[in-house]
Amino acid sequence: MREGTPADAEAFVASVLGRGLGPADLDQLIIDGYARLASHPLGAVLAHRAQEQRDFFVVLSGRLQVVRTRSDGSRHIIDVVNAGGACGAVTAFAPRPRWPADVHAAKPARVLVVSTDALMKPSEPQAIRELLLANCVRLLADRARHLNARGELLTRRSLRQRLAFYLVRAADPSGRVEPALTRQELADHLQVSRASMTRELGRMADEGLLTIDGRSFQLDDRETLTRLAR
Numbered sequence: 001m002r003e004g005t006p007a008d009a010e011a012f013v014a015s016v017l018g019r020g021l022g023p024a025d026l027d028q029l030i031i032d033g034y035a036r037l038a039s040h041p042l043g044a045v046l047a048h049r050a051q052e053q054r055d056f057f058v059v060l061s062g063r064l065q066v067v068r069t070r071s072d073g074s075r076h077i078i079d080v081v082n083a084g085g086a087c088g089a090v091t092a093f094a095p096r097p098r099w100p101a102d103v104h105a106a107k108p109a110r111v112l113v114v115s116t117d118a119l120m121k122p123s124e125p126q127a128i129r130e131l132l133l134a135n136c137v138r139l140l141a142d143r144a145r146h147l148n149a150r151g152e153l154l155t156r157r158s159l160r161q162r163l164a165f166y167l168v169r170a171a172d173p174s175g176r177v178e179p180a181l182t183r184q185e186l187a188d189h190l191q192v193s194r195a196s197m198t199r200e201l202g203r204m205a206d207e208g209l210l211t212i213d214g215r216s217f218q219l220d221d222r223e224t225l226t227r228l229a230r
Contacts, residue, residue: 003030004037005229007077011060012112015084016142021128026112029128033180038160046103046111047088052202056088059080062109065185068101073109077188080106084138089136090143115204129223154191164228167210167217175219183215 009023029035042044064087067081078101081087091097093116117130156162170177179186187194204210209225211218219225
């Protein structure tokens with residue numbers, strides 16, 4: 001009996017964990033106990049902060065938010081994970097893993113729940129398991145780079161510097177930025193209010209540094225923005 005749908009298999013192969021694997025391998029890794037599939041409606045909580053962690057999520061479709069609630073009850077979005085990305089992999093491999101924040105479905109989400117216990121359990125060499133572990137190493141390296149960039153971003157004191165740093169890093173060779181974040185998520189990422197961010201973007205557009213095109217941006221003066229980002 002087939003474990004996943006053709007859409008699940010296609011999304012898995014395109015994900016950070018599916019590199020080098022084929023569509024049929026999704027069924028096999030589920031049968032072997034390395035993962036299971038789950039669907040979550042909008043607003044569902046997939047994990048709670050400080051909860052013991054035995055797995056991590058690979059998003060096949062939809063969108064997850066990693067959220068920490070402040071003492072005053074307000075929410076801070078730490079990360080946003082779209083289809084193809086992974087959530088919780090760094091802490092899942094820690095000696096005593098616990099979720100560092102709540103994980104919410106920001107859109108209805110189809111996820112592959114990957115068991116770190118199963119992956120790390122000593123067993124006979126198996127091609128699928130070896131590829132999964134190799135992809136986990138690449139995934140952890142990618143997350144380390146992401147966290148390093150996040151740390152660099154937060155060393156920029158002014159809002160303009162943070163915006164410039166984000167935009168320059170996110171731009172393609174033509175200077176086009178297609179954010180994976182909503183405006184509110186971007187404001188949370190920069191740790192500023194949405195209103196102040198919107199005003200600053202407007203000023204930067206008025207000064208000819210960039211053009212705002214819906215949710216996207218075009219860097220019109222990349223040289224100046226790169227200097228600002230330093």
